[in-house]
Amino acid sequence: MRQLLSYGLFGVIFFHLFFPHNISAQSVDTVYFSLDMTEPISEGWLKHGTEIVGIRGDQSPLNWGNTFEASDPDKDGIYEVAVPFNLHSDSLLVSFKIKVDGVNNPDDGWQKGRNHEAMIYQGVKNKVTLKWADEPPQAPTTITGQVEIFRDFQSDNLVPRDLYVYLPPGYKESNQRYPVLYMHDGQALFDASEIGQEWRVDEAAEELIRAGEIEPVIIVGIGNTQNRFDEYTPTEQVWRYELNRISSQERTTFPEAFAGNYISTEGDTIRFKTKHDTLLTMIPGGQFWQPLIPESEHAFFLAQAGITFTFDVKETEVNQVVASKPTMGGDGDLYGGFIIKKVKPFIDQNFRTRPEREFTSLGGSSLGGLITLYLGLEYQDTFSNLLVVSPSVWWDGQMIISKVNELPGATNQHIWLDMGTAEGEGAVESAKALNKALLNKGWSKENLNFVIEEGAAHNERAWAKRVPDMLRFLYSKN
Known part of the structure; x- marks a missing residue:
């Protein structure tokens, strides 16, 4: 967890596991969640008093790392929790799921299916009633332009995953070769029907390319797997x-x-x-x-x-x-080898790419932002541009800052680095520390673009708003 307060590292970790709920004096609108857990109780794996039942989500005070605990004082299997949100506008869209924290639970205690969503409004009593077995309806596909999908792409050392390849307007009609942007969490980039939200990378690319603002580009989304946490972390923690x-x-x-x-x-x-x-x-x-x-x-x-x-x-x-706690993470080098030895050769062989370093970029958010910077520095001869979006700088005692500090000097790479002010306590401070480390090594404002986005949360909707500027940073015709 992030090192934020005056407590030592041990205390900070505990503090953010249990008390991430910092409610300010802004407009507060509460959502009253009613969680029907009678089914898992009848199945025998959920027992009152031994495990924590609650909500995780993408808007503060919810987050995907910690459970906002609900209670069931009547012992009837219906858990209740009131979650206070800070609304900066008239409404707020929240994604969430039920989570059970315990041992030997199915799917590690995660509610199955896609994330649920609810719109919260100021001045309205917001109530959500949810059963453990409830799944949201499948959303229609939102792909814009031409996106080819390769299911179950194989790896020698890692589990298979899907590849999503966006091709720019005019690709089929021309013999032109194109630069390539490789991005992690591929299922979150182009199609909201996959996980419920998306970066809208396809919409942004289509609009900017057709308007002549950026050069046409191929964008490859590398799907994540159930081993995302391990694959997107460079070291064991x-x-x-x-x-x-x-x-x-x-x-x-x-x-x-x-x-x-x-x-x-x-x-x-x-x-x-x-x-x-x-x-x-x-x-x-x-x-x-x-x-x-x-x-x-x-x-x-x-x-x-x-x-x-x-x-x-x-x-x-x-x-x-x-x-x-069990040792976590550390398969980042295996994942990097998979990109270099499997994914990139496949794309270069099957599409009209410009495979040279100066035309090859890498990007991702959260742990994907962490692994982007790590692999970018490891494979300087492959990637010339890096999109380091809302990176998990906190990982393993901020090891990524230590890696930057160990560099002999700035690499010949352009880096986009950003963070939203609503991504959690200490997130902006950690991003600033990373930015300072890069500047100290010789990066300048010409090749390091640092963005602090006011009010932006840690989710795909927030990143989607920044995608057009990211693409301009990488491929602007100016």
């Missing part, structure tokens, strides 16, 4: 903290013996207590006790954060606890 007891141990029976206060080397304090034989935790900077799920006699799982607390027990003394 190890999350492990040791905390030492700073309070006296009151009991010697378990789990009561675990109760007390523990501190990390970064200065973050976490508290544990028991209630009715259940161990609960209070995270740094938090205001609420969170129940823990027993994994073994000495290990407990915090479902919403995916963290396991393992207590070090010596006879009956407990003086240390280890907080850990």
Whole structure:
């Protein structure tokens, strides 16, 4: 998670897992979600009190990384939660899904199907009633122009995925060769029927090319897979903290013996207590006790954060606890090799491309923005232009900034870098830090275009608004 507040790294991670809800004094309109979870309860995999049920979405205070928790005090299987949104205009379109945080759940606890959507209006009581089995209707295709799709494109080391190839106006009628822009998350670029939202790259390209504002270009969308998180991260992220007891141990029976206060080397304090034989935790900077799920006699799982607390027990003394998460990510180099060795040769062989470095670009958003900059710097002889959109700079202790700092100097590459002010606390600050690192290495305003978009959230609709300027940056005839 992003390092944002005055707490140490350990505390910051906890803070943003549980308390990302920073509601300002602007107009606040609340959506009352009613979530019918009777089906998974009857199926036996969802049990009251052991797992967290809630909403994830694309507009603050919702996000796709943390669950906004709902409650079911009546134990009737109907969970309720009120989510307050800050509206900067008369209405706001929100995408969302039900998420269950726990262990051994189908689809990792994600509601199946495409994302749901709701329009929120100022001054109106907004209510959404949703069953676990509900799926939104399939949207009609929104492809503009000519887009060819290659299903289940094979890889030697990674799972198959779809390729989406946009061809510019006049492609079939000419013998011209074209520059190529390769982009990650291909199913989100051209067709809203795929995931419910799109970047509208095809509409923007068609309009700008026909207006003569940009050179005609082939745009290749490389579809993501269920392994997106691993493929779009360059390094493995190890999350492990040791905390030492700073309070006296009151009991010697378990789990009561675990109760007390523990501190990390970064200065973050976490508290544990028991209630009715259940161990609960209070995270740094938090205001609420969170129940823990027993994994073994000495290990407990915090479902919403995916963290396991393992207590070090010596006879009956407990003086240390280890907080850990499974190692994540690290297949970025495999994914990069797939693009270089499989995707690009296939495109160059089957379409009239200009395969040289000066005509080849790479782009993506979020983790796709992270992997774009990483692979762009790794393959400087292949990519001359990079679209680094809303990048996940926070990954692995901001390793991408460290990679930039290790460069001997600026590369001969043009970079678009951006971030929206509504993408979460610290997002703009991290983008500014990356921009500063690039400038310190010798990039200038002529080859580094840094954009801070006021009010822009972390979703396809926000990126779609910036796509025309991205294409002008890469292919403007001027």
